[in-house]
Amino acid sequence: xxxxxxxxxxxxxxLTVQKMLEKKNYTFPHIxxxxxxxxxxxxxxxxxxINKGDDVEAIHLITGG
Amino acid sequence: xxxxxxxxxxxxxxxxxxxxxKLDRGYANKSLYINLSENKIEEKVVTETMKExxxxxxxxxxxxxxxxxxxxxxxNDPENEIVISPGPIGGITQYxxxxxxxxxxxxxxxxxxxxxxxxGYFGPLLKxxxxxxxxxxxxAEKDVIIFIDGNNGLVTIEESPEEAVDxxxxxxxxxxxxxxxxxxxxxxxxxxxxxxxxxxxxGMLNFSFYDARRKAVRLKQAGRGGIGTVLRxxxxxxxxxxxxGVKGNLNNVADFEKVSKTGIKLHKExxxxxxxxxxxxxxxxxxxxxxxxxxxxxxxxxxxxGSHPKGKEISAPKWVERFNYxxxxxxxxxxxxxxxxxxxxxxxxxxGPYKGQKVIIDAPEYETIAGVGSNCGIxxxxxIAECNFYCDTYGIDTISFGTLTAFLMECYENGIINKExxxxxxxxxxxxxxAMELLHQMSRGEGFGKIAGQGVRKCKELFIKEYGADANFxxxxxxxxxxxxxxxxxxxxxxxxQGGFGLANKGPQHDEAWLIFMxxxxxxxxTFEDKAEALHYFPMFRTWFGLVGLCKLPWNDIVxxxxxxxDEPAKVxxxxxxxxxxxxxxxxxxxTKEDLIAQSEGVYNFQKVFNLRMGFGTREYDKVPYRSVGxxxxxxxxxxxxxxxxxxxELLGMDPxxxxxxxxxxxxRKYREEQYEKLCDAVYERKGWTKNGIPKLETxxxxxxxxxxxxxxxxxxx
Numbered sequence: 180x181x182x183x184x185x186x187x188x189x190x191x192x193x194l195t196v197q198k199m200l201e202k203k204n205y206t207f208p209h210i211x212x213x214x215x216x217x218x219x220x221x222x223x224x225x226x227x228x229i230n231k232g233d234d235v236e237a238i239h240l241i242t243g244g
Numbered sequence: 245x246x247x248x249x250x251x252x253x254x255x256x257x258x259x260x261x262x263x264x265x266k267l268d269r270g271y272a273n274k275s276l277y278i279n280l281s282e283n284k285i286e287e288k289v290v291t292e293t294m295k296e297x298x299x300x301x302x303x304x305x306x307x308x309x310x311x312x313x314x315x316x317x318x319x320n321d322p323e324n325e326i327v328i329s330p331g332p333i334g335g336i337t338q339y340x341x342x343x344x345x346x347x348x349x350x351x352x353x354x355x356x357x358x359x360x361x362x363x364g365y366f367g368p369l370l371k372x373x374x375x376x377x378x379x380x381x382x383x384a385e386k387d388v389i390i391f392i393d394g395n396n397g398l399v400t401i402e403e404s405p406e407e408a409v410d411x412x413x414x415x416x417x418x419x420x421x422x423x424x425x426x427x428x429x430x431x432x433x434x435x436x437x438x439x440x441x442x443x444x445x446x447g448m449l450n451f452s453f454y455d456a457r458r459k460a461v462r463l464k465q466a467g468r469g470g471i472g473t474v475l476r477x478x479x480x481x482x483x484x485x486x487x488x489g490v491k492g493n494l495n496n497v498a499d500f501e502k503v504s505k506t507g508i509k510l511h512k513e514x515x516x517x518x519x520x521x522x523x524x525x526x527x528x529x530x531x532x533x534x535x536x537x538x539x540x541x542x543x544x545x546x547x548x549x550g551s552h553p554k555g556k557e558i559s560a561p562k563w564v565e566r567f568n569y570x571x572x573x574x575x576x577x578x579x580x581x582x583x584x585x586x587x588x589x590x591x592x593x594x595x596g597p598y599k600g601q602k603v604i605i606d607a608p609e610y611e612t613i614a615g616v617g618s619n620c621g622i623x624x625x626x627x628i629a630e631c632n633f634y635c636d637t638y639g640i641d642t643i644s645f646g647t648l649t650a651f652l653m654e655c656y657e658n659g660i661i662n663k664e665x666x667x668x669x670x671x672x673x674x675x676x677x678x679a680m681e682l683l684h685q686m687s688r689g690e691g692f693g694k695i696a697g698q699g700v701r702k703c704k705e706l707f708i709k710e711y712g713a714d715a716n717f718x719x720x721x722x723x724x725x726x727x728x729x730x731x732x733x734x735x736x737x738x739x740x741x742q743g744g745f746g747l748a749n750k751g752p753q754h755d756e757a758w759l760i761f762m763x764x765x766x767x768x769x770x771t772f773e774d775k776a777e778a779l780h781y782f783p784m785f786r787t788w789f790g791l792v793g794l795c796k797l798p799w800n801d802i803v804x805x806x807x808x809x810x811d812e813p814a815k816v817x818x819x820x821x822x823x824x825x826x827x828x829x830x831x832x833x834x835x836t837k838e839d840l841i842a843q844s845e846g847v848y849n850f851q852k853v854f855n856l857r858m859g860f861g862t863r864e865y866d867k868v869p870y871r872s873v874g875x876x877x878x879x880x881x882x883x884x885x886x887x888x889x890x891x892x893x894e895l896l897g898m899d900p901x902x903x904x905x906x907x908x909x910x911x912x913r914k915y916r917e918e919q920y921e922k923l924c925d926a927v928y929e930r931k932g933w934t935k936n937g938i939p940k941l942e943t944x945x946x947x948x949x950x951x952x953x954x955x956x957x958x959x960x961x962x
Contacts, residue, residue: 184767206538207761208531209521211808218809238768239761240803240813241522 182234190231196224199235211238247421255403257388260285262397264374267496270332270830271295275304276375276399278390280478281322281382285399290376297948299791301331302359303847304377305348306854309357310953312381315857319352319470320477322383328435328483329377330367333830334793336495336579338507339822340514341795343368343577345451351469351750352445353644353699354727356858357851358469358750361790363576363585364451365433369394369487372494384479391422394487404481410687411436411450412603412637415461418484419454428488429454434461435483437472438639443689444697446644446729447472450636453577457570458589460604464576467641468753469728470699476639490578498832506825507579514581514802522801525573527560528586529610529797534559536614541734541760543619545673546650547723547871548880550734554623558613562625567607582798584609588629596634596684608632608642614732615646620653621673631680638687643753644699647729649679651700654721660713667691700724720870726751726860735872737887738764740775743923746868747779749851755796756783762814776926781815787844792827799823846947849931849939850954856938857957863937866924874916878905881912888912938962 181190183203196212196219212219213236219227229235265272277286290304298307305327312325327348336342345367351358370378373394380390389404408414415434423429434452441447449472450463466472497503518524522531536542537555544552556562568589575583586607593599608628616631617623635642649671655661656671663670669678669692685693696703704722707713723730728751735741741764744757759778763769769778789796804818811817820837828834835843855861875881881888882905889900892908896915900908928935932943938961944950 184765185770186767204538205765207535208523209803211813236766238766238808238813240807240816241761241800 181229181232184235184237188235190229194229196227196229199229200224200237203237205237205239207239207241209240211240212236213238245417245420247417250404250406250417251421253404253406254389256400257403258283258285258401260399262287262374262399264394264397267371267494269498269832270495271300272371272374272376274375275308275329275377275379276392277379277381278399278401279382280380280384280388280401280480283401285401288379297846298850299331299843299847300376301329301334301344301793302346302348302361302790304329305346305359306357306847306851308377308379309348309350310854310857312379313350315859317350319350319355319474323381324350324474325379325381326471326474326478327377327379328367328370330371331791331793332495333826335368335371336497336503336830337490337492337577338504338579339826340507340510340575340580340582340798341577342579342793343575344789344793344795345370345466346790346793347449347466347471349469349471349474350858351471351727352473353470353701354751354860356726356750356860357854358471358728359790359851360449360466360468360471361755362449362451362466363464363795365453365577366435366451366483366485367793368490368577369431369433369485372487372490373485378483380478380480380483383477387479387481389418389481390483392483392485394485395489407481409439409442409481410637411438411452411463411639412461412633414482415450415452415463418482419452419461422484422486430456431488431490432484432486435475436481436639437475438637438687440683440686440697441472441639442476443694444640444686445470445473445699445702446641446648446697447474447476447639448641449475450639455587457572458568458587458604462585462587462604462606463636464585464606465636465641467643469750470641472639472641495830497830499829502825502829506822506829510798510822511581513804514798517805518582518802521803524582524584524797524801527564528584528607530560530563530586530608530613532610533613536733537618539765540737543614543650543732543734545621546619546654546721547730547734548654548877549883550736552618552623555618557623558617558625558628563607566625566629580795580798582802584797584801591629591633593630593633594626595630595680597687603633605629605633606636611732612642612646615643616649616679617646619646619650619732620679622676622679624676627676627680631683634680634683634687638683640683640686643731644729645683646732647723648696648700648703649682651722652682652696652703655707655713655718658717660707660711660718665692665711699727700729701727717876720876722869723871724752725868726865728752730872733758733760735760736874739919739923740769740778742868742873742920743775743779743927744782745872746866746920747924747927748783749848749855752868752872755786757786758782768814772922772926775923776930779927780930781841784841784844784848785815785820787848788823788840791843791847794823842947846949849944849947849949852939853954853957856961861937862961863924863935866937868920870913870917873920874913875909878909881905881909934962936961
């Protein structure tokens with residue numbers, strides 16, 4: 180299990196940031212990702228592995244309709 | 245079009261000559277007052293106290309309206325006013341989104357004070373003509389046009405019997421009539437409503453600007469609260485302003501370099517970042533449709549659901565294929581590189597009085613697509629575009645029309661109304677032909693369209709009284725609060741957004757607070773205190789745009805690349821500083837970001853007291869329909885059963901096994917309604933209000949809003 184925005188989310192072997200975004204259906208174009216407080220640049224989403232127990236923040240920057 | 249003929253039929257009722265004021269640090273220091281009952285035109289001095297306490301824009305509108313009406317004033321009384329004001333930053337061409345006008349009036353649907361913001365050229369041209377605000381009171385006997393010539397210092401009231409009423413025609417006629425030549429057309433802006441605004445309570449105002457590249461008049465809308473209905477009730481066909489000579493520093497700002505530098509920084513950010521972020525320049529706000537559908541937030545079938553498999557059919561890529569691009573910016577005022585306005589050219593109408601004609605449409609924005617589209621179960625972009633065109637030209641608020649039609653459709657599907665009542669309209673979800681005919685009936689003032697045009701609240705009351713509808717069910721599904729129809733976001737899974745709608749001063753409009761992502765997706769507001777803080781800060785921050793004449797989109801629809809790494813990314817700290825710099829650069833003052841919030845707090849609390857003065861504004865008026873909080877029907881519950889069963893377990897500690905759906909719904913409802921009440925308590929406390937939602941005297945004093953007339957109203961409630 181990992182945390183995504185403070186809520187439990189099922190972990191799997193080889194889970195990348197990109198896969199996590201797809202599984203969560205997070206399609207908003209501008210999301211800031213941090214793993215255990217460390218910023219992950221978008222160009223690294225495909226290659227960055229999320230480990231079991233990680234605390235992931237996926238902060239959507241939009242604050243307005 | 246023979247405009248000479250139209251003009252020859254005019255009868256001059258009044259004229260006023262004035263010396264146009266040169267602006268000083270964003271202000272003309274004068275406002276224009278017109279009384280149509282007396283054909284009186286005067287100017288008023290804008291005092292330092294007004295600027296200090298009310299800043300401009302809707303602050304000025306609220307102050308003038310307060311002084312014009314009594315607690316007994318109804319929307320259609322002559323003393324009601326329409327006040328239009330752009331604010332001190334409004335009109336600058338250095339920073340994107342500075343072309344907003346703020347309109348204030350007593351609303352036909354809420355019965356209280358309402359404000360609505362709109363792009364288009366009117367506000368800036370009004371100010372450059374020497375007026376910080378236009379205040380129109382009284383009622384004309386016959387249709388009139390008010391004309392403001394800002395170069396020659398002339399204001400007239402003219403009877404205007406021959407012009408069209410529908411805005412796409414009227415805008416063209418008056419632009420042609422008052423322009424000296426083709427080039428001069430860009431110096432003219434027309435405020436108008438339309439034929440449906442006359443027959444309904446949900447009329448809106450169109451603010452025009454001339455698109456020189458497409459050689460056509462385009463329209464932006466002040467949609468909310470029925471102010472277009474007020475315009476036509478006053479027998480105003482149009483208000484026209486003409487000003488020639490827009491250039492870089494007409495606001496005569498205190499520190500041009502600071503204003504310019506701040507603008508250049510954002511222009512660069514938009515050029516470099518927009519393609520990687522929301523692509524506003526390509527897609528406008530249509531980009532939100534697909535996103536909302538993906539996140540289960542797109543209102544579908546009267547806010548029952550938040551997504552639909554056909555959502556993709558009305559999402560951005562489909563619109564982009566149909567938009568007309570010229571390769572240049574399409575903003576609604578000079579200098580807006582974000583350019584969210586989109587255009588559809590040569591659109592051939594399939595219905596109505598203009599059937600077969602090819603028209604230009606200021607293309608649907610998110611709210612319109614969600615309102616008249618998905619919320620009515622209609623996933624057809626041609627219908628949405630045509631409905632958008634007719635709402636605009638008839639002078640109807642697309643948000644209200646969408647939410648209203650969706651409500652009627654649910655009533656129809658539940659047998660509350662039927663073909664006999666609707667005059668044959670089969671208002672099932674998805675029936676675009678019936679929905680379009682409803683709109684045409686509003687224009688003609690006929691049939692069920694005339695009844696429906698009274699808005700959701702009055703329809704609800706009518707259906708209960710006349711047709712024996714279940715009052716509780718209708719209360720649950722009628723998506724209105726304070727008498728205003730909901731804007732188009734599903735708030736069920738975000739308590740903070742429920743408050744964003746329910747606690748809004750004017751009614752459920754997202755321009756006060758939009759917190760769904762922060763609350764529901766990002767989980768950044770876990771406690772009541774967190775939510776209350778957000779429901780304090782964001783409404784105050786957003787209120788400020790309406791005080792100074794700015795659009796909110798450049799604040800948060802483009803953000804600095806490193807914004808996510810800041811302490812408070814949701815606030816977009818760099819842009820907040822931009823606004824502080826802009827205000828100081830324009831006015832020569834020295835406010836901080838905390839002062840910015842305090843400026844809004846003063847006006848916001850004044851508006852709250854204005855509601856109290858009009859007989860509204862206490863806690864009971866912040867109640868919301870349960871559809872905005874949770875599932876009303878079994879159909880809704882079962883469509884998201886896993887989610888709701890999970891909530892029963894996690895939040896209430898209940899085991900849903902063995903419970904009937906009705907029992908589960910009842911338990912969840914009790915919990916959710918209690919949560920909303922607790923949220924109200926927390927927000928009132930944060931705002932410095934009593935548990936009944938009344939600003940405390942110490943709060944008003946802290947904000948410098950303890951004016952004797954304000955305190956007098958508040959004391960009655962303490």
